Amino acid sequence: MNKMRFFFTFLFAFIFLNVNSQVKYIHGGGTLEDWANLSKYKSENLKIINDPIDNLVIFMGNSITENWTYFRPNFFKENSFLNRGISGQTTPQMLINSISLSEALNKLKISEAKNSKSRIITTAIELKSFDIIKTIIAMSSKIKNSELDRIGFKDYKGFFNIIVDNSPRKSICHMILKDNRKAISIDGKEFEIESVSAKHIIKHKSALESSTLKTLKS
Numbered sequence: 001m002n003k004m005r006f007f008f009t010f011l012f013a014f015i016f017l018n019v020n021s022q023v024k025y026i027h028g029g030g031t032l033e034d035w036a037n038l039s040k041y042k043s044e045n046l047k048i049i050n051d052p053i054d055n056l057v058i059f060m061g062n063s064i065t066e067n068w069t070y071f072r073p074n075f076f077k078e079n080s081f082l083n084r085g086i087s088g089q090t091t092p093q094m095l096i097n098s099i100s101l102s103e104a105l106n107k108l109k110i111s112e113a114k115n116s117k118s119r120i121i122t123t124a125i126e127l128k129s130f131d132i133i134k135t136i137i138a139m140s141s142k143i144k145n146s147e148l149d150r151i152g153f154k155d156y157k158g159f160f161n162i163i164v165d166n167s168p169r170k171s172i173c174h175m176i177l178k179d180n181r182k183a184i185s186i187d188g189k190e191f192e193i194e195s196v197s198a199k200h201i202i203k204h205k206s207a208l209e210s211s212t213l214k215t216l217k218s
Contacts, residue, residue, distance in 0.1 A: 028062075028089035035093065035198075041084055055080045063087035126153075126160045129175045129184075129196045133162055136202055137172075140209045147216055159185075164215045172211050186211050 030037040057080060059065050065085025069076055076083055086093075130153045138148055154161045154168050160177060164170040173186040175196075183192050186207045193200045 028086050028093050030093065037086055037089070037093070040086055053080050053082070056082060058082045058084055061085045062089050120155050120157060122155045122160075123177075125177055125196050126155060126175065129160065129177065129201070130162060132196070132198050132201050133173065133208060135198070136205055136208055137212050139205075140212070142209065142213060143216070150216065151212070164212075164218075170215050170218055172215050173208060 028037050029040065059068070059081060062085060065083065066087050068085065069083045075081065134148065134151055137143060137151065138145075150164050151172070152163055152166055154163050154166075158176070160175040161168060162172045162174065164172060173184055176183045176185065176190075177196065181192070182194070182196060183190050184201065184204060185191075186204060187210075189207070191204055
């Protein structure tokens with residue numbers, strides 16, 4: 001009996017410690033709240049707004065890219081190059097991480113939108129939803145990289161439309177982003193979402209992929 005008790009105690013402890021270690025460790029320095037480690041370069045990215053770099057080239061990758069700065073710092077300092085490598089990052093994390101880079105530029109877009117005669121202001125949360133959706137679409141093996149350039153958006157009063165070929169009739173989906181309600185509409189079906197995040201929008205990956213394929217062919 002004592003041997004059995006010892007065995008189950010050991011088994012429980014092993015499972016608990018193993019699960020706990022998996023929760024704490026995520027490749028690329030991510031956390032459960034920030035899986036792709038978006039915050040790693042957030043402050044540096046925001047500085048680009050105050051000091052823009054012309055013809056900027058951004059390098060993304062894992063430890064090989066990140067360590068490039070330490071071994072060849074002048075390569076980046078003497079050129080319009082920006083190193084955004086993160087040690088241990090996987091491809092899906094890098095795709096999501098591209099959202100972090102665009103956040104710095106989103107503020108510039110919002111500022112331009114405020115001066116628009118249409119009086120429709122594209123907000124940061126709308127641009128964030130576009131970045132997330134386009135990244136999810138880019139993860140599909142059925143959609144060519146060359147086709148991603150055809151995907152854009154059109155802002156309206158009341159909803160935010162993700163479109164193809166700059167045509168409002170070619171809608172992949174549209175977002176309803178109000179203070180008290182957030183939803184994504186795909187092919188006439190509306191789905192409530194808790195927040196504008198990759199975690200909640202990626203649940204509709206299959207529907208987004210299907211709608212994108214259909215719209216690209218139309």
